[in-house]
Amino acid sequence: MKLAVNSVDKSFGKKKAVEQIDLSVTEGTIHGLLGSNGAGKTTLMKVLSGIYKADSGTVNYDGKNIYENPDVKSNVIFMHDIPFFFKGVTLKKMAKFYKGMYKNWSDERFIQLSAHFGIAPNKQLNQLSKGMKRQAAFILAFSARPKVMLLDEPFDGLDPIMRKQIKNIMMQDIANHGMTVVASSHNLREMEDLCDSVSIMHGGKILFHKELTDIRGTHCKLQIAFKELPEEKFFTDLNVVHQTVKGRIITCIVKGDISNLEEKVTKYNPLMYDILPLTLEEIFTYEMGELGYEISNIIVE
Numbered sequence: 001m002k003l004a005v006n007s008v009d010k011s012f013g014k015k016k017a018v019e020q021i022d023l024s025v026t027e028g029t030i031h032g033l034l035g036s037n038g039a040g041k042t043t044l045m046k047v048l049s050g051i052y053k054a055d056s057g058t059v060n061y062d063g064k065n066i067y068e069n070p071d072v073k074s075n076v077i078f079m080h081d082i083p084f085f086f087k088g089v090t091l092k093k094m095a096k097f098y099k100g101m102y103k104n105w106s107d108e109r110f111i112q113l114s115a116h117f118g119i120a121p122n123k124q125l126n127q128l129s130k131g132m133k134r135q136a137a138f139i140l141a142f143s144a145r146p147k148v149m150l151l152d153e154p155f156d157g158l159d160p161i162m163r164k165q166i167k168n169i170m171m172q173d174i175a176n177h178g179m180t181v182v183a184s185s186h187n188l189r190e191m192e193d194l195c196d197s198v199s200i201m202h203g204g205k206i207l208f209h210k211e212l213t214d215i216r217g218t219h220c221k222l223q224i225a226f227k228e229l230p231e232e233k234f235f236t237d238l239n240v241v242h243q244t245v246k247g248r249i250i251t252c253i254v255k256g257d258i259s260n261l262e263e264k265v266t267k268y269n270p271l272m273y274d275i276l277p278l279t280l281e282e283i284f285t286y287e288m289g290e291l292g293y294e295i296s297n298i299i300v301e
């Protein structure tokens with residue numbers, strides 16, 4: 001399902017928690033919503049899931065508004081930042097509840113995933129550790145087979161192996177069923193290798209939205225060493241937007257047409273060179289720097 005958010009505002013009293021949000025997420029892709037504490041991520045996620053009504057603006061899935069629309073809601077799952085379960089409730093009981101809410105629920109998948117994560121269906125969920133509660137929330141969410149997953153800080157409390165497993169299951173559902181995911185995080189590195197597009201929230205607004213495939217095709221990092229430092233022409237020729245020099249090694253961020261970079265580089269007879277993709281952090285450091293923002297002031301690592 002395609003998500004389209006138009007001019008969404010949400011305030012609590014005089015506090016504008018989110019302001020003038022426009023966002024569109026293509027079906028079958030993962031969007032990362034990044035921002036520091038208090039940026040407005042949870043509020044926006046709750047508006048996207050139809051828990052909160054926007055003060056103004058619209059949130060549509062395939063053109064249909066989600067708020068008070070059970071038909072759309074049965075395809076859209078929201079996972080809270082802190083998994084919450086009623087006192088004494090078992091995984092099996094929660095499964096029954098989800099089955100009634102989500103029309104694509106799969107019993108077969110529920111059995112398979114509870115065995116995979118080693119959580120018995122008769123386990124009382126409040127007796128689980130924080131990380132295991134998160135796993136239980138994922139078992140339920142994946143078994144619901146939603147068309148859209150809205151995940152608020154989904155990887156908090158999970159160890160690296162578990163994160164990888166969850167990411168793998170998510171990627172399978174995207175590849176096999178065209179599931180769409182919006183995941184919020186305050187950690188750039190966590191979203192590395194996961195997102196197709198990313199936006200950065202700050203002070204209730206989206207400052208920046210990027211398709212990573214576009215960036216990865218137009219930006220790269222070049223590490224290069226010369227006998228002697230090259231003339232200015234080298235940097236202009238290659239369209240270097242940022243460079244640091246450590247001894248003989250120059251690290252350059254190159255922007256623009258990078259398809260024939262190797263050819264251009266070798267003309268300058270370097271001692272050695274390496275062309276690398278940019279990390280998310282590097283992408284944002286340079287892109288947001290151009291907008292006049294210091295990324296370290298916005299994203300906490």
Ligand SMILES: Nc1ncnc2c1ncn2[C@@H]1O[C@H](COP(=O)(O)OP(=O)(O)OP(=O)(O)O)[C@@H](O)[C@H]1O
Binds near residue numbers: 015017039042043044
């Ligand atoms: N129910 C509420 N009542 C009043 N103010 C709220 C409420 N929920 C959120 N806010 C305010 O809205 C702003 C955005 O909060 P929100 O929880 O959406 O941020 P966040 O980006 O999810 O932060 P964090 O990463 O710390 O969870 C904050 O200033 C917060 O105090």
